[in-house]
Amino acid sequence: MTHQVHAFEPPERFVAGTVGEPGDRTFFLQARGGGRVISVALEKVQVSLLAEKLEELLTEASRRFGIALPESTPSGHDNEPLDTPVDEEFRVGTLGLAFDVDSTTVVIEAIEAGEGEAETELAGEDDDTADEDDEPDDDLDRLRVRLTPEATREFIDRARRVVAAGRPPCPLCGQPLDPAGHLCPRHNGYHR
Template sequence: MTHQVHAFEPPERFVAGTVGPPGERTFFLQARGGGRLVSVALEKVQVSLLAEKLEELLTEAQRRFGVQLPEAVTSVGDNDPLDTPVDEEFRVGTLGLAFDVDTATVVIEAIAAGEAETEVELGGDEDEDDDDEDDEEPDEDLDRLRVRLTPEATREFIERARRVVNAGRPPCPLCGQPLDPAGHLCPRHNGYHR
């Protein structure tokens, strides 16, 4: 079975974003470049973990390889919505991360969920050169989105991803579950509306 690799090395734009109202949002990674636009769907937890692991990857690259990192981004320059049309190429099952020492770039690979895949994974060899990453992968026949980002672009992606994740419904102050506009059945109130 043939698979399609959507490679953007580097992309003109690579962002995390959502479609839909809070509580019903669908999360996407979207890459644009060379006249192409690719959007892949994933879960909120995957976006959150991706931002967290990218930050760890940058810190480790600085520690092990002496990579000069830009200052942490405090504001996102790209607050624009996702480019349209948002056509889902595939649903992400696995996310892989690598740091290419030769080019001092971060490689992010979003791999389609397989037929039997049911769990959310975040994998990859941090701080490794990505030239041999396809050698032993069991999911080599799955579609994938691959982007290569500078440390600066990675920091911008991290900040935007965190804002997208946190832009949903506010948490209940008692139980931490998301609050709907009409309230919710809080377990701390024995199921009574608050």
């Protein structure tokens, strides 16, 4: 079976977004460029971890290579919805990150979930020497995006806003609160 690599180096737009109401949202990464729009589905926790690990990658790149870090962008936020139609190309199983020192760019690779893949992974690389022995993933579709540090910062900011826009967390257990409340495990199943 042949696989497709959807490469955007760089994209016109790369964002995390959702479709649906809080509590029933589907999360997507969406890349647009060259007349193409590719949307891949993933879990909320993957979006949250991706933003966190990208922040760590930028900090490490700054520390190790002296890359100037862009500040958080308070103005000019991309608050536009995902481009429609949102057609899921594949569901993400693994996310890979790398920093290319030569071009001073961040490379994000979203790899399709393989058959029977039970858990999600976030693989990190801190330079452009990716592990070439990962042959089992070679037959899986992937989305590859190359971003400047500024575009990466914008992606991080939006991803955090998208994750935070869901249901508020319970102050005791951290699980999402439904509009009708929930049975908190910290209360051992009892309401106060």
